[in-house]
Amino acid sequence: MNSPRQNQDSPLSANGRFGRLSYLGWNMLLGLITVLIVTIIALIAPSILPTNPSEKLSIATIVFFVIIYAFMIYFSFIFTIRRLHDRDHSGWLSLVIFIPIINFFFILYLIFAPGTQGSNNFGAPRITKTWEKILGWMYVLIFPLGILAAISIPAYQDYVKRAQQMQLEQNINHSE
Numbered sequence: 001m002n003s004p005r006q007n008q009d010s011p012l013s014a015n016g017r018f019g020r021l022s023y024l025g026w027n028m029l030l031g032l033i034t035v036l037i038v039t040i041i042a043l044i045a046p047s048i049l050p051t052n053p054s055e056k057l058s059i060a061t062i063v064f065f066v067i068i069y070a071f072m073i074y075f076s077f078i079f080t081i082r083r084l085h086d087r088d089h090s091g092w093l094s095l096v097i098f099i100p101i102i103n104f105f106f107i108l109y110l111i112f113a114p115g116t117q118g119s120n121n122f123g124a125p126r127i128t129k130t131w132e133k134i135l136g137w138m139y140v141l142i143f144p145l146g147i148l149a150a151i152s153i154p155a156y157q158d159y160v161k162r163a164q165q166m167q168l169e170q171n172i173n174h175s176e
Helices: 020-044 059-086 091-098 102-112 130-175
Strands: none
Touching: 020 059, 020 102, 020 130, 059 091, 059 102, 091 102
16 A cells, blocks of 8 residues: 555655656755755854965864765765656666766666656656756756856966067067
8 A cells, every 4th residue: 555655756756756857856956955054054154274285284174174075976876866767767877987088878768868757677767846946957057157167267267368578579579
């Protein structure tokens, strides 16, 4: 006999399925929560972070960040397992994340490959909630823009620096 509790989907459990936007939405939420926690801690307790770059982090700070990182890894695996279930694959395939270079293509596969239609070995498809769709599309838009900014801003700064150097050299040559 099924109880109402058994029929409820728990996104924080490895059981069940995540469509593409649910997967992206939950990963975006995880990233936002992590940034929020680290920001709050940095604002509340600025003494945990050294002000001088030559100072070392305290043991408590290192433990705190290790705990946050462990939670991020745990939930990332949960979301990846659920996404694999949507493709009718075993959650063990999520260990591919640890293989350099292949992990990049694996994540692209998780993002772009559609889930199986109808029920599969891991249950019926899960309905993507509106907020998951919104966060998923935010992820789709923000992530590539962040990569583009990380590449283009330093390149532009280098260009400006070289242009200023050339201008300075031209001014010196004209004054002679």
